[in-house]
Amino acid sequence: MSVQNEQTIKFFLYFPLKDDANRCCDILRRQGFSVEVRGTDADDWLVLAKGIPAGFIKNIGEVPSYLEKIAEQFGGEYDGSEMPFASAPFPN
Secondary structure (H helix, E strand, O other): OEEOOOOOOEEEEEEOOHHHHHHHHHHHHHHOOEEEEEEOOOOOEEEEEEOEEHHHHHHHHHHHHHHHHHHHHOOOEEEEEEOOOOOOOOOO
16 A cells, blocks of 8 residues: 555656566555556656555655665666645745
């Protein structure tokens, strides 16, 4: 189970082979990420992982290094994360 809402963090991992992307996806899904695999215009495969699994809540800072290791294990690359900007009204 992962923590998600409309402001969910997204993590990007790229792989040259679809089979490797799918293997990575399986592991991340078992860890609690919401995950999907997509082809890209660059002829590689994006693994888009969303949310923070419950096991990482207390150690969110460990997520990037964990994803780097998983990507490398399957010949891929971790390319960072994205967090939507939460808009709030400015005080008067």
